[in-house]
Amino acid sequence: MRRATVLLTAFLLLWTAGAVRPDPATAAPPPLTAANGRNFAACKDGRCEVIVRTGDRLPTSTGTARVVVGRGVVRFTVTTANTSLMASGTAGSRLQLNRQVIVVLKVTRLQARVRLSRV
Numbered sequence: 001m002r003r004a005t006v007l008l009t010a011f012l013l014l015w016t017a018g019a020v021r022p023d024p025a026t027a028a029p030p031p032l033t034a035a036n037g038r039n040f041a042a043c044k045d046g047r048c049e050v051i052v053r054t055g056d057r058l059p060t061s062t063g064t065a066r067v068v069v070g071r072g073v074v075r076f077t078v079t080t081a082n083t084s085l086m087a088s089g090t091a092g093s094r095l096q097l098n099r100q101v102i103v104v105l106k107v108t109r110l111q112a113r114v115r116l117s118r119v
Contacts, residue, residue: 032106032113046100046118053111060100061118074104074112 035049036042043050046061052074056067062085065076075088078097087095087102095102096119105113 032108032111034105034113043116046116049105049113049115051111051113058116060097060102060116062097062100065097067112069107069110069112071109072107074107074114076102 032051034051038051040048040050040056040058042048043059050058052058052067052069054067054069058065058067058076060076060078063078063080065078068075068077072090073088074090075086076095076097078085085097087097089095089102089104091104091107093104095104099119101117101119103115103117105115107113
């Protein structure tokens, strides 16, 4: 009887320990962070590092860029009275809209971390 109790206790401990650990494939990724967070006002001079999401309007030296994030890709579209510029890329991409450089640092399902600088 004592042996059965010890075995049952060991089984329950192992089973419980396995149930507590999250499956890495389904665990939520950690949130993205950036030097300027979601403070787009920091981008007015064309230099910042921010987190962007679909629907955001990001001020750049070229104009205000509309942002779309999805499936590992981030897309920026700047439309002015006479022209429309579009650039898209995955993590590691270096995009350029006129004199505005956008480096895509990381893209998740819903957001991206980007760094803006000027040429």
